Amino acid sequence: MTSGGNGVIGLVVNPVAGLGGSVGLKGSDGADVQRAALAKGAEPRAGRRAAQAVATLLARRPGARLVTVAGAMGEDSARAAAVPYELAPSGVQDDDVSTAADTRAAVAALAGVDLLLFAGGDGTARDVLDAVRELGGQAPPVLGIPAGVKVYSGCFALSPATAGFVAADFLARPDSVEAEVVDLDEERYRRGLVSPRLYGSLRVPAGRAALSGRKAGSSDVAPATVEGIAREVAARLRPGARYVLGPGATTAAVGRELGLATTLLGVDVIEARAGGGADLVAADVTEGELFELVRGRETVIVLSVIGGQGFVLGRGNQQVSPRVLDEVLGDGSGDRLVVLATQQKLAGLGGRPLLADSGDQELDRKLAGHVRVITGYRESTIYRICAASEEFYG
Known part of the structure; x- marks a missing residue:
């Protein structure tokens, strides 16, 4: 050739x-x-x-x-x-x-x-x-x-x-x-x-x-750090609201904190109770099941960050699809998208932004801006998120 x-x-x-x-x-x-x-x-x-x-x-x-x-x-x-x-x-x-x-x-x-x-x-x-x-x-x-x-x-x-x-x-x-x-x-x-x-x-x-770079592990993170993030999420639950927990060890810790049998690698849906705590609505759902569970409901999507890469959407959580995101977020993420990451994981990004690759470029652009990241108990920060397709060639 x-x-x-x-x-x-x-x-x-x-x-x-x-x-x-x-x-x-x-x-x-x-x-x-x-x-x-x-x-x-x-x-x-x-x-x-x-x-x-x-x-x-x-x-x-x-x-x-x-x-x-x-x-x-x-x-x-x-x-x-x-x-x-x-x-x-x-x-x-x-x-x-x-x-x-x-x-x-x-x-x-x-x-x-x-x-x-x-x-x-x-x-x-x-x-x-x-x-x-x-x-x-x-x-x-x-x-x-x-x-x-x-x-x-x-x-x-x-x-x-x-x-x-x-x-x-x-x-x-x-x-x-x-x-x-x-x-x-x-x-x-x-x-x-x-x-x-x-x-x-x-x-x-x-x-x-x-390039996306090789995923970095999180084995060196102190368990107390992840448990602190889970406690903070539990403290922020709004009674009657549904919460979509994406895959990952940090989101699984949220389930443990609430005494629920959530999954490590699946997408789960919980609903906060009045007076504290939550109930497991569905575990390890498909995209279609998730859409039906969030449609017309007050919902918050809780996702963790892939270490070393910075991806929040589009890697291992394809159940959180563009139509699910549209249904939950409406015209903007506001407080309906919450990201979980340790300070160590954020520091490992070296100032690079969090990334969204949902499969819908327009939606990813709409998400671009800043999102709240919970980093520990009573600890959070505002961090930049952008469309993966535009970070270096926008």
Whole structure:
């Protein structure tokens, strides 16, 4: 493949990436999980997010050539973005289901590009890493378009639009660095056991600020700090209001403080009682269930921050969808969106803002501004939040 002076970008899409997020399955690995997600009403989103990335890329660098593979693994996204593209023969089946072997075959078919974009999550990044190892010195740099339920690896751009911007800039300044690929055992993850494993590294465009970075753990945080945050949330409950508790150890501590059997990795709904305390309305809900539980009700959404990355929305809490956010927040977040984070976690961001990547860019822009972050008992701060797609290329 020759660039003709404008550069060649390859595109590979894992069409089932992120399928399990909105229906509370905590991942999308495995045919059984994918079938269960579809049965629960999940809608594929990886293709749409890939289309957003390539549309941004071609708008910024219209002379670039886009090369992809047939069907849902790339061609459908290029068509949806209404951009010119070329097909590379890969042997991949033209349908909506793909396997790890299909991803590896697609990467091999695009080995001659200047930069390879792939849409998926950490499992897809592992498959790309396997293919890159097989290609050896022929492998191009790669960049992930975040589309999975969990995106812990450092090889992903902050958002689909950011991926397009980074790719366009890379064609003008082709500098690269190494970024880590990590993943979780999804079966253990569904049982509440979070154990990221490092699988290797991929060569990605330089410019760390526009990449999500590897998720930082919170094992060094003193339990008393998290318990203090939970006590403060409990003290702020408004009788009759419903509270959506997102996934994470900090929000799970809120459930413990209230004596409720909430989940570590799911999204739960509680309702504050008059006189103190709360009742568990529903645990580990899907997006559809959550929407019905908050519709027409006074509701507060309580979310924690992903350490090292700063994400509040769009990573592991896809049940809190744009329509749920619209229903709860109305014209602005006000006191209906509360964020939980230790001072240590905020300090680890180095002044970078909190990030929203809900899947609706307009909604993310509406959320931009400042949000209250509870950092301990009787402790809170106001911290900046912005749309992930605009932090570095707004």
